[in-house]
Amino acid sequence: MKAIPLFKEILWFVILVLLQVLLFNRITVFGVAVPILYIYFLIKLPYGRNRFYVIISGFLMGLVIDAFLNTPGMNAAATTIVAALRSIILNLFYPKNEYENLIPGIHTSAAAFIKFTVTMVLLHQTLLFFIEAFTFFNFTSTMIRIGSSSLLTIVLILALDSLVIRREKTSG
Amino acid sequence: MRNLLTFIIRNSSWLVAIVLIVFSFHLLFSYNSYQRSVYLSSANNVTGWFYETSNKATTFIHLSKNNKLLLERNAQLESELYSLKTHLQDMQMDTLTTNAFLSDSIPVSQFSFIPAEVTNVSFSGPNNFITVNKGSLHGVKPDMGVVSQNGVVGVVLTVSPKFSVIIPIINPKFRLSGKLKNSNNTGSISWDGKDLNVAQIGELPKHEVFQPGDTVLTSFSRIFPKDIVIGYVIGQIPSKDDNFNTLNVRIATDFYSVRDIHIIDDKYYDEQKQLENSIP
Numbered sequence: 001m002k003a004i005p006l007f008k009e010i011l012w013f014v015i016l017v018l019l020q021v022l023l024f025n026r027i028t029v030f031g032v033a034v035p036i037l038y039i040y041f042l043i044k045l046p047y048g049r050n051r052f053y054v055i056i057s058g059f060l061m062g063l064v065i066d067a068f069l070n071t072p073g074m075n076a077a078a079t080t081i082v083a084a085l086r087s088i089i090l091n092l093f094y095p096k097n098e099y100e101n102l103i104p105g106i107h108t109s110a111a112a113f114i115k116f117t118v119t120m121v122l123l124h125q126t127l128l129f130f131i132e133a134f135t136f137f138n139f140t141s142t143m144i145r146i147g148s149s150s151l152l153t154i155v156l157i158l159a160l161d162s163l164v165i166r167r168e169k170t171s172g
Numbered sequence: 173m174r175n176l177l178t179f180i181i182r183n184s185s186w187l188v189a190i191v192l193i194v195f196s197f198h199l200l201f202s203y204n205s206y207q208r209s210v211y212l213s214s215a216n217n218v219t220g221w222f223y224e225t226s227n228k229a230t231t232f233i234h235l236s237k238n239n240k241l242l243l244e245r246n247a248q249l250e251s252e253l254y255s256l257k258t259h260l261q262d263m264q265m266d267t268l269t270t271n272a273f274l275s276d277s278i279p280v281s282q283f284s285f286i287p288a289e290v291t292n293v294s295f296s297g298p299n300n301f302i303t304v305n306k307g308s309l310h311g312v313k314p315d316m317g318v319v320s321q322n323g324v325v326g327v328v329l330t331v332s333p334k335f336s337v338i339i340p341i342i343n344p345k346f347r348l349s350g351k352l353k354n355s356n357n358t359g360s361i362s363w364d365g366k367d368l369n370v371a372q373i374g375e376l377p378k379h380e381v382f383q384p385g386d387t388v389l390t391s392f393s394r395i396f397p398k399d400i401v402i403g404y405v406i407g408q409i410p411s412k413d414d415n416f417n418t419l420n421v422r423i424a425t426d427f428y429s430v431r432d433i434h435i436i437d438d439k440y441y442d443e444q445k446q447l448e449n450s451i452p
Contacts, residue, residue, distance in 0.1 A: 051185035059192045066199075073199030074207075080196055084189035131200065134207050 016041050021068035033148035035156050038065055039124045042083055043117055047102040058083025078127035089119050106161045117157055125150045283397050285434040286310055298365040302338040312336045317436040323401035323424030325433050341371050341423055350402050351391040352382055358391040361402060368427055374418040388421050
């Protein structure tokens with residue numbers, strides 16, 4: 001692992017945490033949908049990245065978010081589970097890849113990236129909201145929150161991804 | 173041992189993930205009161221279900237034993253009943269002894285009640301009256317007492333064949349002797365014309381001990397049976413009189429909502445009145 005990608009990833013980590021706690025967590029669309037974008041960090045890690053690295057960075061990401069939002073353990077648990085399952089999900093949509101350092105993105109293979117993003121986000125949101133509600137009592141309202149928040153998050157992630165890529169292309 | 177080590181090494185990322193997830197949930201339950209409460213209560217539900225199920229099972233197992241016990245008890249009671257029956261028959265042969273045992277169990281009651289319904293109320297001024305739908309045709313006579321399910325309402329003033337007019341507690345002309353529940357000193361119930369829910373009990377001796385909430389009951393009266401609730405003590409009125417207290421009493425009957433009342437028919441009223449009037 002070179003120094004530059006690591007630095008870039010740390011930067012992304014910080015930016016996503018700040019975006020999440022300062023901006024996205026204050027947005028509530030129709031009182032139900034909350035964009036939860038920090039999962040984008042896990043989505044954008046390179047294909048062949050070490051599992052330990054993925055799991056621990058996911059856990060740290062959740063823990064930091066929890067520290068800001070005053071919900072110890074909630075985001076950490078959900079994000080760690082998603083991080084642990086990430087390679088399996090990745091293998092579902094990306095064929096066994098020869099490129100170790102392929103970064104999933106909308107420019108490489110849009111269909112696979114969208115499927116991958118949808119799965120990751122849905123899984124993450126489902127875990128998150130059920131850990132938050134921790135009961136099947138208000139099942140319908142929990143499902144509505146999961147669905148709407150996921151939709152919002154997916155749209156934002158796809159927009160963010162295409163935006164970032166375009167900027168990288170124009171600048172580079 | 174080597175296999176175990178290989179297994180651990182191969183799946184070490186999963187183990188790390190599991191450790192981290194467990195740690196996250198530990199944080200979740202330690203620092204989030206909501207999740208902890210749900211976790212604890214659902215745990216209780218689960219354990220409760222186990223206990224209940226096992227209890228059902230053991231009950232079922234013990235069913236035949238319990239059945240046998242019940243049968244034995246039944247037989248015992250059956251034989252007891254038989255012996256009592258024969259005993260009763262023996263007794264009935266001898267009328268004298270039977271009568272000694274079977275005394276008149278239902279004595280003629282002094283008081284009977286005529287149910288009536290309120291048809292009109294006039295609570296506008298201090299001279300309040302209540303009209304009810306039973307009159308002399310139904311046996312209502314002036315000076316009969318009237319009670320609701322909560323307590324004393326008033327006294328019948330005049331009657332027509334089908335209606336009668338009641339003078340309630342909340343009329344300044346109304347007088348009734350009452351007493352506190354745990355004492356024998358009688359006072360006099362009256363109404364000062366201010367609050368439809370509050371009457372006064374006066375002429376209580378100064379040494380009378382009372383607490384707010386004490387029950388006020390009827391005492392000697394030609395009209396009401398003893399110990400019918402009039403109301404509950406609220407507090408004392410500062411009085412100038414050195415020897416007597418006056419207390420505020422919340423009336424037990426709610427005059428705003430009273431609908432069904434009972435008129436008390438005292439069988440011995442005339443007799444008592446005649447006797448007392450015969451004294452010159």
